[in-house]
Amino acid sequence: MTNKTANNVGGIAADRLRSIVERVERLEDERKALGSDIRDVFTEAKSAGFDVKAIKQILKLRKQNPADVDEQEMLVDTYRRALGI
Incomplete structure (x- = not known):
């Protein structure tokens, strides 16, 4: 199988698609971590009496x-x- 065939499946650039999916997954992980950080800040604010x-x-x-x-x-x-x- 040639490299071109391995990277293009059914007219879809598999490497490009994989890259996009992986980037979205990383961003979702970052968003989850940020959400946790924000909750921690609100917990801190509440414990400080705000x-x-x-x-x-x-x-x-x-x-x-x-x-x-x-x-x-x-x-x-x-x-x-x-x-x-």
């Missing part, structure tokens, strides 16, 4: 456009006043 829900909310807000955050907060405040909360 409210994890509040920290997660802050993280969410920091990802948003400041103008969008201001608009959302103003709308929530308006709704709270309308409901007497």
Whole structure:
């Protein structure tokens, strides 16, 4: 069997496909490790007396456009006043 035949199966470049699959597998492993690290940081924050829900909310807000955050907060405040909360 020639090298070209071994690397091309049914019109698919097997080496390229294998490379892609292996890269995705490595990235998934890294993501799993990062998820574990993030959980550890939240555990540390909780043991230091911080409210994890509040920290997660802050993280969410920091990802948003400041103008969008201001608009959302103003709308929530308006709704709270309308409901007497």
